[in-house]
Amino acid sequence: MKVIYNMLIACFCLASLSISAEVSSDAYPMLQGLKGNLIEPLKDGEHLMAKRIELIKNAKRSIYLSTFSISPDEVGKDMFQVICAKAKEGLDVRLIIDNRANKDYQDYAFKLKECTAHVILFRPGSRMYAIHEKLLIIDGETVITGGTGYTRTYKLHAFDSFKEEKLREDKLTHGWYDVDYQVTGATACSLHYQFQLNFKRLAMMVADYNPDVSWYGWDNFISMREEYYGLKKMPACGKKISEMNVGNSKAVGIIGNPYVTNARPILKAHLGAISEASAQTKKGSAKEITLYAPYFVPGSKFVQALVAAHKAGVKIRVLTNSMESSDEKAYGKILFAAMIYAIRPLLKEGIEVRLWKEKSTLHRKGGVIGDMAYFGSDNLDNRAQEYQSESVVYSDDSTIVEDMKKDFERDVTHSDLLDDKYVQDFMNSASAIYKWVGRNFTKYF
Numbered sequence: 368m369k370v371i372y373n374m375l376i377a378c379f380c381l382a383s384l385s386i387s388a389e390v391s392s393d394a395y396p397m398l399q400g401l402k403g404n405l406i407e408p409l410k411d412g413e414h415l416m417a418k419r420i421e422l423i424k425n426a427k428r429s430i431y432l433s434t435f436s437i438s439p440d441e442v443g444k445d446m447f448q449v450i451c452a453k454a455k456e457g458l459d460v461r462l463i464i465d466n467r468a469n470k471d472y473q474d475y476a477f478k479l480k481e482c483t484a485h486v487i488l489f490r491p492g493s494r495m496y497a498i499h500e501k502l503l504i505i506d507g508e509t510v511i512t513g514g515t516g517y518t519r520t521y522k523l524h525a526f527d528s529f530k531e532e533k534l535r536e537d538k539l540t541h542g543w544y545d546v547d548y549q550v551t552g553a554t555a556c557s558l559h560y561q562f563q564l565n566f567k568r569l570a571m572m573v574a575d576y577n578p579d580v581s582w583y584g585w586d587n588f589i590s591m592r593e594e595y596y597g598l599k600k601m602p603a604c605g606k607k608i609s610e611m612n613v614g615n616s617k618a619v620g621i622i623g624n625p626y627v628t629n630a631r632p633i634l635k636a637h638l639g640a641i642s643e644a645s646a647q648t649k650k651g652s653a654k655e656i657t658l659y660a661p662y663f664v665p666g667s668k669f670v671q672a673l674v675a676a677h678k679a680g681v682k683i684r685v686l687t688n689s690m691e692s693s694d695e696k697a698y699g700k701i702l703f704a705a706m707i708y709a710i711r712p713l714l715k716e717g718i719e720v721r722l723w724k725e726k727s728t729l730h731r732k733g734g735v736i737g738d739m740a741y742f743g744s745d746n747l748d749n750r751a752q753e754y755q756s757e758s759v760v761y762s763d764d765s766t767i768v769e770d771m772k773k774d775f776e777r778d779v780t781h782s783d784l785l786d787d788k789y790v791q792d793f794m795n796s797a798s799a800i801y802k803w804v805g806r807n808f809t810k811y812f
Contacts, residue, residue: 395643396619396636396739396761404552405614406760406767412524415515415547416442422505423449428605429459431504431562433756435497435744436516437464437472446517447475451482459485459602461566463756465498466490485597487569495811496626499751500744500758501547507559507604508611510620512743512758513547514661514732521545526774529727541694542727546774548742548767550618550760553611556604558620558758563601565756568627570596616764624756633745633759634668634752637736640761641672644737645679655682657775658734660747662695662702663687663720664709664812669747677716681737685713686775686782688729689722700797704805705812707790709749714790721782722789733759733771740768749810 409415423430423446430453437443454460464476466488476486489498503511515521521543527533528542570592579595580588593599604611623633644654656676663685665673677683687706690699710720723729733742743759745751762768783789794802805812 395639396621396741397617397763399621400617400619400761400763401553401557401608402617403612403614404550404554404616404618404762404764406616406618406762406764407549407551408767408770409511409513409547409549410525412515412522412528412543412545415511415524416445416522418549419503419511420445420449422503422509422511423453426453426458426505428506429461429504429559429602430454431461431502431559431566433463433498433500433502433562433565433758434516435465435468435499435501436518436521437469438518439472439475440519442519442522443472443475443517447479450484451479454479454482454484457483459597461485461562461597463487463489463498463566463569467494467497485566487566487596489569491572491626495750495754497750497755499755500622502558502562502622502758504555504559504562507556507602508606509549509551510555510558511547511549512558512620512760514545514730514744515547524730526777529725531726534726543730544723544725544727545730546733546742548760550616550620552613552616552618553608554618554620554760556606556608556611558622559604561620561622565622565624565627566596567598567601568624570598572627616762616767618760618762618764620758620760622756622758623752625753626756631752633757634666636741636759636761637669637747638672640736640739640741641676641681644681645676647737648676648680653680653682654737656684656734656736657772658683658685658736658747659729659731659775660685660687660734661729661732662693662706662746662748662750662812664702664705664748664750664809666709666749666752666810670710670712673718674712674716677713677718684719684721684775684779686721686723686729686778689724689783692723692725692728694728694730700801701804702812703793704797704802705809706805707793708806709809709812714785714787720785721779722785723778723781724783725781735768735771735775738768739763740771742771749812753810
């Protein structure tokens with residue numbers, strides 16, 4: 368009976384992966400939400416890193432980690448040591464690491480395999496696709512997700528990371544303003560099963576690009592693939608859903624991976640939340656939308672949804688990086704040009720877009736849409752929906768909603784308005800080639 372029960376729960380929890388991208392009433396994220404969660408913000412990088420280590424050391428059944436960024440510095444090495452030790456204890460340990468962004472960590476990844484961990488070094492044939500979600504799921508009971516990777520850079524993860532004295536103290540030239548959240552309860556179980564499905568699909572699809580193929584040989588590797596990745600036996604969540612009533616929050620966790628499916632569940636959740644905020648405003652209950660979007664090059668459907676919401680009376684504000692604060696220095700002007708072309712309909716409607724003006728990079732993702740807050744790895748750019756595996760959590764927890772609103776109001780005071788003059792000055796100063804690339808290749812940014 369327990370096996371049947373867990374299979375049913377798995378099917379229910381994986382239902383969010385089948386969400387399509389149309390805007391409709393059933394896209395409202397909370398319809399997929401699970402009750403009984405406890406959600407805690409982790410706003411300081413050092414505390415976040417310590418919490419991750421603590422959870423891994425206390426894991427009893429499984430450790431699932433997915434990340435865009437992990438380095439062989441003290442942070443990455445610490446993660447290697449504790450994860451390796453738990454894998455040797457016999458836990459189900461699985462990692463999905465974006466190989467292109469972490470080539471210098473490859474030796475440690477292979478060592479983790481020697482520790483009996485199952486590791487996918489994601490490197491598909493197309494350079495556009497990437498693993499961008501940041502997930503740490505412990506026993507299917509607790510998950511940490513947000514915008515933070517596993518490097519020393521992210522240890523300087525706090526609102527005040529731009530302060531020069533802290534930069535000197537940590538010997539870093541660029542700070543990060545980020546946030547992660549710990550979710551304990553049924554939603555972690557949902558993400559546990561979604562991770563398993565994502566892992567299995569990737570294992571079966573990217574084998575031809577796996578470095579181990581050259582070692583085992585193509586035919587041998589294909590025949591042993593399920594055994595090699597441990598796909599035949601994946602544990603259920605450590606507790607039954609009925610035993611996970613640890614808090615008062617209702618939440619839904621969503622993994623969207625365009626490499627393995629044409630569905631766009633995260634985009635649909637966003638569009639559904641915006642649609643609900645518009646509907647409530649039309650009924651006389653005025654709603655607001657406040658968004659953190661570090662690299663704000665949104666797709667047309669998202670732009671159209673915001674324009675419609677604005678016309679319905681919803682107050683909308685977006686906070687993104689300036690060229691000075693962005694970490695994308697190599698092609699910062701191209702990215703900024705792409706943003707201008709993508710959001711022109713928003714600016715035309717008078718929707719407020721603001722530029723972070725501190726020394727740190729604004730790396731925080733999430734926001735408040737009406738009565739809901741969401742957080743995760745989605746930058747609200749085209750890459751997030753079309754080329755990158757991402758994760759978000761939506762919740763109608765009033766405490767989290769109000770906390771995020773409070774942070775946003777503070778952060779607005781550290782920004783400048785993106786107005787017509789700023790746009791015109793930029794367009795006059797940018798080269799023709801930058802503007803041409805930004806305009807014609809917006810879908811890739």
